[in-house]
Amino acid sequence: MRYSQLLLPTLKETPAEAEIASHQLLLRAGFIRKLTAGVYAYLPLGLRTLRKIEAIVRQEMNRAGAQELLLPMVQPADLWKESGRWEKYGPELLRFVDRHQRESCLGPTHEEVITDLVRMNVHSYKDLPLNLYQIQTKFRDEIRPRFGLMRGREFVMKDGYSFDASEAAAGVTYNKMKETYSRIFARCGLSCRAVEADTGTIGGNFSHEFMVLAATGEDTIVVCTACDYAANMEKAACPAPALTAAKPAPLELERIATPGKKTVDEVTTFLGITPDQLVKTMIYLADGKPVAALVRGDHEVQPVKLKNLMGAVDVELASEDTVRKVCGLAPGSLGPMGLTMPVVADHQVMAMANMVTGANQDGVHLKNVNQGRDFPVALAGDLRMATAADPCPHCHGRLELPRGIEVGHIFKLGTSYSEALQATFLDDQGKRQPFVMGCYGIGVSRCIAAAIEQNHDDNGIIFPLPIAPFQVILLSLSVKDAEVTKAADTLYEELMKRGIETLYDDRNERPGIKFKDADLIGIPLRVMVGKRFIEAGEVEIKHRGSGATEALPMAGAADALAAMLDRLMAGATKG
RNA sequence: CGGGACGUGGCUCAGUCUGGUAGAGCACAGCGUUCGGGACGCUGGGGUCGGAGGUUCGAAUCCUCUCGUCCCGACCA
Numbered sequence: 001m002r003y004s005q006l007l008l009p010t011l012k013e014t015p016a017e018a019e020i021a022s023h024q025l026l027l028r029a030g031f032i033r034k035l036t037a038g039v040y041a042y043l044p045l046g047l048r049t050l051r052k053i054e055a056i057v058r059q060e061m062n063r064a065g066a067q068e069l070l071l072p073m074v075q076p077a078d079l080w081k082e083s084g085r086w087e088k089y090g091p092e093l094l095r096f097v098d099r100h101q102r103e104s105c106l107g108p109t110h111e112e113v114i115t116d117l118v119r120m121n122v123h124s125y126k127d128l129p130l131n132l133y134q135i136q137t138k139f140r141d142e143i144r145p146r147f148g149l150m151r152g153r154e155f156v157m158k159d160g161y162s163f164d165a166s167e168a169a170a171g172v173t174y175n176k177m178k179e180t181y182s183r184i185f186a187r188c189g190l191s192c193r194a195v196e197a198d199t200g201t202i203g204g205n206f207s208h209e210f211m212v213l214a215a216t217g218e219d220t221i222v223v224c225t226a227c228d229y230a231a232n233m234e235k236a237a238c239p240a241p242a243l244t245a246a247k248p249a250p251l252e253l254e255r256i257a258t259p260g261k262k263t264v265d266e267v268t269t270f271l272g273i274t275p276d277q278l279v280k281t282m283i284y285l286a287d288g289k290p291v292a293a294l295v296r297g298d299h300e301v302q303p304v305k306l307k308n309l310m311g312a313v314d315v316e317l318a319s320e321d322t323v324r325k326v327c328g329l330a331p332g333s334l335g336p337m338g339l340t341m342p343v344v345a346d347h348q349v350m351a352m353a354n355m356v357t358g359a360n361q362d363g364v365h366l367k368n369v370n371q372g373r374d375f376p377v378a379l380a381g382d383l384r385m386a387t388a389a390d391p392c393p394h395c396h397g398r399l400e401l402p403r404g405i406e407v408g409h410i411f412k413l414g415t416s417y418s419e420a421l422q423a424t425f426l427d428d429q430g431k432r433q434p435f436v437m438g439c440y441g442i443g444v445s446r447c448i449a450a451a452i453e454q455n456h457d458d459n460g461i462i463f464p465l466p467i468a469p470f471q472v473i474l475l476s477l478s479v480k481d482a483e484v485t486k487a488a489d490t491l492y493e494e495l496m497k498r499g500i501e502t503l504y505d506d507r508n509e510r511p512g513i514k515f516k517d518a519d520l521i522g523i524p525l526r527v528m529v530g531k532r533f534i535e536a537g538e539v540e541i542k543h544r545g546s547g548a549t550e551a552l553p554m555a556g557a558a559d560a561l562a563a564m565l566d567r568l569m570a571g572a573t574k575g
Numbered sequence: 576c577g578g579g580a581c582g583u584g585g586c587u588c589a590g591u592c593u594g595g596u597a598g599a600g601c602a603c604a605g606c607g608u609u610c611g612g613g614a615c616g617c618u619g620g621g622g623u624c625g626g627a628g629g630u631u632c633g634a635a636u637c638c639u640c641u642c643g644u645c646c647c648g649a650c651c652a
Contacts, residue, residue, distance in 0.1 A: 012601065012613065013587045017645055037644070092650070109652090143576080143650070157652055209652090218651090303649085316649065409652060443652030459612095477611060512612040519612090530611060540611095 001470070003505040007044055010517050020216045022452035023148030025461050029521045031448075031469075038145025038153035045521060046448070048469035050156060053447050054135050056187045056466065057158050064180040066131040066160055071113045073137065077103030079112040083420045088313075094141045106139040111417050111439060114161045118435065119423030125165045128425065128435075129173055133160030135444060149449040150405065151218070160440040165427060167414075170436040174206070174412050177440045181210055181408050184442065186574045189464020190451055192407065195221050198234040198304050199411055206412035210442075211404030212450040221404045222386045226397025234304035236386035237393040240347035247353040253374065254367040255359060262332030264297040267365060271356065274298075278356040279349055279369070281334040283323045283341075286312040290326045294336055294345040294377075296352070299384040309344060309381045333358035335366060342378035345371065350380045405450045406443070413437040452522075455545075461522025462545050465572045470503040471565055473523040477511045477530030487554065488529040491539065494558035500565060519544065524568065527561065 011028040018024040026032045031046030042050060058068065077095070080086035085093075094106045107113065114132060122130060138157045145153050160177070164170040178194065185192040190212050197209040209232055211221050222236035223229070231237070261267045268275050275297035282293045282301050291310065293301050307315040323331050326341060335357035336343045349355070354368040371377055388401050418424065418434035427433050448467075455462040465471065472495060476488035488506070495502045503523060505514050511530070518526050526542040533540050538551040541561075552560050 009585090011586065015586070016581085016588090019646075034644095090650080138652080140651075144646095144648095146646085151651080155652070159652085406652060441652050446652060475611095480610085510610050510612090510614070512610085512614080515612045517613085528611080532611065 001503050003503060004507050006503070008517075008521070009043070010520055018148060020147050020150070020453070021456050022150065022216075022449040025452055025456055025520070025522075026148055026449070029461055031521075032149065034148075038142060038151070040149065040152060040154075045469040049448055049463070049467050050445060052467045052469075053188055053444050054156075054158075057135065057184055057442060057444065060180050060184045060187070061133050061158070061160065064131070064176055066133050066162075068134060069132055070134050070136060071107070071110050071117070073107050073139070075105055075107050075110075075113055077105060079116055079421075080105065083112050083115075083417060085112070092140050092142060094139055107136075108138055108140040109441075110134070110159055111161065111413070111437075112421065115417045115421045115423045115435075115437070118163055119418075119421060122163065122435075123425055125425055125427045125433075128163055128165045129169055130163040131160060131173060131177075132162075133158060133440070147216075147218075147449065149445045152445065155443060156445040158440075158442040158444055162438040162440070163418075163435040164438070165425070165433065165436070167436055170412060170414075170438055174410065174438050177410050177438065178208060181410060181440070181442070185210060185212075185407065185447075187572075188447060188451065188467050189455070189572055189574055190407065190447065191454060191574050193221070193223065193230050193404070195223070195404075196231040196235045197409065198232070198308070208410050209406050210408035210410075212407050212454060213402050213404050214450065214453040215403055216453050217403035217405040219404050219406055220401050223400050223402065224392035224395060224397045225400055227392060227395040229392050229394040229397075231386075233385055234302060238347065238382050238384055238386050238390055239393050240382075241351050243351065247351075249353075250370040250373055251354050251368040253369065256365050256367055257363060258333070258365045259363040261363070261365075267356070268297060271365070271367075273356060277352075279336070279352065281336055281339075281358060283318040283327065283331070283334065284315050285318050285322065286310045286315045290318060290322070290341045292334075292336055292339050292341055292343045293383055294343060294349045295384045296346065296348045299346065299348065299387070301383055302385045305381075305383050306344070309379060309383065327360060329360060329362050333360065333362050333364055335360050335369070336371075336375040336377075337366065337369060339375070343375060344379040344381070344383065345377045346383040347380065348384070350377070405446065405453065407447050407450050408440075408442045410440045411438060413439050456522070459516070460520035463522040463524060464574075465524045465565070465568050468522065468524050470501045470523050472500055472502045472525045472527055472561065473518045473521075474502055474504045475511070475514045475518060475526065475528045475530075476504070476506055477514065477528055479506060479508045481531060484529055484531060484534055487534055487539075491527070491529060491554075491557060495561065498558055498562045500558075500562060525561070525565065527557075 008030045010030045014024045015027050018027055030043055032040045034040055077086055093108055097103055135158045139154050142153050145151050162173045164173055193211050194208045195211055197207045199207045220233050222231050258267055258270055261270045264275050268278055278297035280295050280297055284291050284293055293306055295301050303315050320330055338360055357366050357369045359366045388399055390399055392399055415434040417437055424432045424434050452461050474492055478484045492504045524544050528540040537554050539554055539557050540551055542549045
């Protein structure tokens with residue numbers, strides 16, 4: 001492709017709307033342009049990289065025995081009502097009515113549609129297993145789209161769905177997909193980690209997220225430095241502490257005035273105690289009913305864990321007004337004693353004795369509070385966020401809490417959808433069984449952003465070779481010089497003949513501009529034809545990543561570059 | 576949905592407090608000089624100051640409403 005004919009509007013200055021590197025660089029390098037909040041147009045370069053990732057995904061999915069299809073984006077409400085998600089899925093589901101007043105929605109995901117398709121067309125265990133996928137634009141009306149391609153409302157996703165005859169067979173499929181995903185991300189040049197995850201709104205019972213480690217990631221994950229344990233915050237287990245010694249005997253309850261001291265910091269400083277001697281009482285609404293969640297002062301409640309422990313559908317932190325209504329005072333001096341609502345406690349709280357809590361009276365706290373004697377606990381379990389101070393739940397090794405970008409998510413769905421939609425087959429006994437399902441997503445467009453977050457410098461993007469929009473950028477450094485132009489034209493043709501994806505910068509621009517643009521758009525291999533080298537019968541090569549330069553003889557340069565690319569491609573996969 | 580910020584040529588922004596008839600740099604077009612890390616000179620085109628209403632002799636500037644964008648908190652690929 002000749003640069004002079006390409007729509008590639010690079011920007012010298014950073015648009016004010018972009019905050020993080022990938023968003024800034026995607027705009028500056030002319031990959032994307034925003035149409036409206038969370039909705040982007042892909043320009044030629046952006047599309048090329050998108051297509052490269054898609055191609056890798058296709059190859060690996062096909063290799064794993066999955067089949068590609070394409071499902072509708074517009075979906076009827078009836079199907080969603082059948083699965084129960086028309087009510088459950090929030091305002092993120094973009095709903096509308098058509099001219100016949102039929103309720104419809106834009107597909108944010110396709111469990112209903114695929115299950116419907118399979119129930120209509122697959123009836124026997126002999127047709128299983130079945131693994132189907134599509135690469136398609138999804139729409140989710142996100143509350144807050146942000147960071148460019150990182151969290152758009154419209155985005156490109158690969159979603160796959162598997163149908164098996166048994167739990168055991170579904171497990172095999174799940175593991176195969178897990179391996180496939182690792183291979184896909186490695187081939188994209190992404191350094192990625194599979195972490196255990198909660199199943200969220202998709203439902204089901206087992207799941208892994210694939211996280212690209214990056215400081216700008218939206219999620220915090222928990223990884224062990226000693227073993228391969230990794231989980232997201234919603235899932236990272238904080239097991240009950242081993243009781244090494246008997247609890248100290250309960251002391252006499254004391255009331256202490258703590259005027260104006262509300263936060264854990266204020267109260268512990270005022271009382272001269274440490275946060276692990278205090279218990280925080282957090283009021284949540286579980287399916288609309290108040291519940292008091294107890295965690296140690298130095299811990300934070302993890303709402304999803306609370307939700308799961310309660311067996312609730314929805315859990316949210318109560319507003320200050322709600323707290324006033326159900327407790328009779330604002331947060332700041334809350335405590336478990338005398339509350340009428342159920343009290344649930346974290347493991348660590350159960351291990352405490354003679355704790356400090358609020359007295360449910362403004363400006364008053366209680367000392368020597370003891371579970372059992374002073375208040376009942378309805379439910380105890382793992383309620384809190386893991387911290388770097390916790391040991392690994394598997395090997396007791398040291399944990400780290402890096403940030404990550406979720407690029408893939410796989411779920412074992414079980415039979416929740418097939419039962420809701422009555423999608424069944426006859427097994428080898430002639431018995432009707434629901435399909436055992438799995439579902440597998442990859443944020444294809446998000447992968448572009450993730451790759452840039454992980455691979456850039458002050459000058460621009462540094463694309464991993466397998467997903468770079470072009471493999472080579474050929475710069476003619478002096479378009480007006482007939483000799484240089486002829487040499488560059490010839491080399492361009494030679495490269496094209498060998499199928500090397502080359503962007504030929506034939507613009508009548510000064511060399512500085514071409515260097516800057518080449519760095520910005522991040523093409524791995526830069527080949528320069530200029531007066532300085534042409535006199536020696538050479539072209540100059542510069543590697544975008546390392547910055548290393550080398551000279552190649554003009555004669556045979558195309559072959560040498562082809563060989564170089566083969567070598568680089570072979571080494572590009574992240575281990 | 577709550578909290579904060581912003582909206583002025585394609586981009587980055589000044590001008591708004593203290594009303595007086597719209598600016599700069601970059602980009603774009605032309606000419607000339609330049610030509611291996613975002614050159615320089617001259618000339619030129621381009622703006623409903625997000626929109627509507629109001630106050631005023633006069634509004635980018637003050638008031639009201641509205642739309643949009645971005646950032647921080649509850650969702651997810």
